[in-house]
Amino acid sequence: MNGEKRIVGWNELADHSNRTSLWVVIEGEVFDVTTYLAEHPGGDDILLKYGGMDGTQKFLEVNHSNYARSLRNARLVGTLTSDPQPSDYVKVVKSKKQKNNFNPNRQISWEELALHNKKEDLWMVIEGKVYDVTDFQDDHPGGPAILLGKAGDDATAAFHDANHSQSAYKQLEKLQVGVITGVKPNVSGSGSSTNLIFVILLILAIGAGIYVFTK
Numbered sequence: 062m063n064g065e066k067r068i069v070g071w072n073e074l075a076d077h078s079n080r081t082s083l084w085v086v087i088e089g090e091v092f093d094v095t096t097y098l099a100e101h102p103g104g105d106d107i108l109l110k111y112g113g114m115d116g117t118q119k120f121l122e123v124n125h126s127n128y129a130r131s132l133r134n135a136r137l138v139g140t141l142t143s144d145p146q147p148s149d150y151v152k153v154v155k156s157k158k159q160k161n162n163f164n165p166n167r168q169i170s171w172e173e174l175a176l177h178n179k180k181e182d183l184w185m186v187i188e189g190k191v192y193d194v195t196d197f198q199d200d201h202p203g204g205p206a207i208l209l210g211k212a213g214d215d216a217t218a219a220f221h222d223a224n225h226s227q228s229a230y231k232q233l234e235k236l237q238v239g240v241i242t243g244v245k246p247n248v249s250g251s252g253s254s255t256n257l258i259f260v261i262l263l264i265l266a267i268g269a270g271i272y273v274f275t276k
Contacts, residue, residue: 067139071147078113078154079161080105084138086115091138106182110195113154115141155196159235165190167239171246178213180205184238185216192236215245 069084069091077084083095085108098105103123111119125133147153169184169191177184183195185208198205203223211219 068142069139070142071144071150074141075113075150075154075157078157080109080112081161083108083112085111085113086141087117087120087133089117089141091141092133092136093138094133094136097132097136106179110181112158114151158196159193164239165237168242169239170243171241174241175213180209180212183208183212185211185214186241187215187217187220187233189241190233190237191239191241192233193238194236197232197236215241 074084074086074091076082077093080098081095082093083098084091084093086092094101094108098108101108107119108116110116174184174186174191176182177193180198181195183198184191184193186192194201194208198208201208207219208216
């Protein structure tokens with residue numbers, strides 16, 4: 062029996078799908094990347110996305126170096142079972158991730174919220190509560206683009222405009238990761254810059270007109 066690789070079943074893999082214990086499948090092998098989250102050059106978002114899942118395609122797309130592969134191999138847990146993936150496996154993993162992230166009392170700043178503004182890591186605020194809708198994008202009846210448009214921002218007005226049902230509110234309860242705290246930063250700086258540029262151009266235009274008129 063010595064030298065035989067450990068076989069990891071689907072149920073065991075699903076239990077390691079969050080930040081505190083994160084396993085990822087690559088080319089049929091299971092790797093524990095929990096302690097590598099902070100060091101991953103591509104950020105921890107992509108690793109968290111594939112926690113408890115098969116990330117082979119994404120790994121190969123990046124064309125990792127031999128050094129990167131050696132770092133991965135050092136975290137080998139075992140070989141994924143040859144049993145077919147259960148039909149409800151993705152749903153089970155999503156449910157486990159949501160339960161792990163659920164913490165309605167956690168205080169989240171606007172600055173932290175703004176960091177979760179990508180398709181691979183998507184949070185938003187609705188009525189003062191922060192929700193992680195990353196894994197809900199494909200299930201959203203209105204499509205993922207609407208959610209992405211409010212990534213890392215306050216989506217309260219947009220949510221109310223859509224006149225969501227009570228069942229939608231029930232779904233949100235499962236996705237809550239905290240409550241927003243502090244004052245939302247003023248993002249009108251870009252508008253002020255635009256106004257300043259406009260004023261400068263106007264002054265130049267007036268100056269040019271005076272020059273032509275008096276010449």
